[in-house]
Amino acid sequence: MPPALAAVVSTAERIAKPREELQFAGVTDERTQCERCGRIELKRTVVLRRVIDGEPSGFVYFGVDCAAEALGRTRKGVLEEAMRAELERRIAVRRAEFEAHPAIVAVRREDARLEGLGRAPSKRHREWALEARARAMTDLGITDPKEKR
Numbered sequence: 770m771p772p773a774l775a776a777v778v779s780t781a782e783r784i785a786k787p788r789e790e791l792q793f794a795g796v797t798d799e800r801t802q803c804e805r806c807g808r809i810e811l812k813r814t815v816v817l818r819r820v821i822d823g824e825p826s827g828f829v830y831f832g833v834d835c836a837a838e839a840l841g842r843t844r845k846g847v848l849e850e851a852m853r854a855e856l857e858r859r860i861a862v863r864r865a866e867f868e869a870h871p872a873i874v875a876v877r878r879e880d881a882r883l884e885g886l887g888r889a890p891s892k893r894h895r896e897w898a899l900e901a902r903a904r905a906m907t908d909l910g911i912t913d914p915k916e917k918r
């Protein structure tokens with residue numbers, strides 16, 4: 770093949786090849802095998818989103834070392850991001866529990882009703898809402914950082 774043609778072919782192949790990218794999506798302890806190297810009994814795996822030609826295309830589960838390599842990052846960087854993701858996940862779970870608490874549901878409903886009527890919440894309503902909030906936090910074992918000494 771003449772060199773000029775070979776160059777055209779190689780460029781065409783490069784363009785035609787789907788561009789696959791992996792993005793950090795989180796961590797899980799539900800999968801304990803690395804899908805890249807096959808290592809088993811891992812404490813956790815890193816969840817990576819596959820993106821092919823800009824389109825999300827499912828997830829793969831890699832051990833921390835393989836994930837770091839695939840992402841072109843350090844093991845420490847991946848672990849730090851994993852810890853941040855885990856913390857955010859836990860906060861989201863706690864927030865959802867709080868919002869689902871009957872006392873908070875009642876407050877939200879009453880807030881919406883007052884807003885619908887175009888009425889400002891009364892002092893009594895605000896006190897009731899504060900009590901409800903405190904009750905929900907006590908029930909869920911959440912401590913208010915503002916109250917910590």
Ligand SMILES: [Zn+2]
Nearest residue numbers: 803806832835
């Ligand atoms: Zn691996």
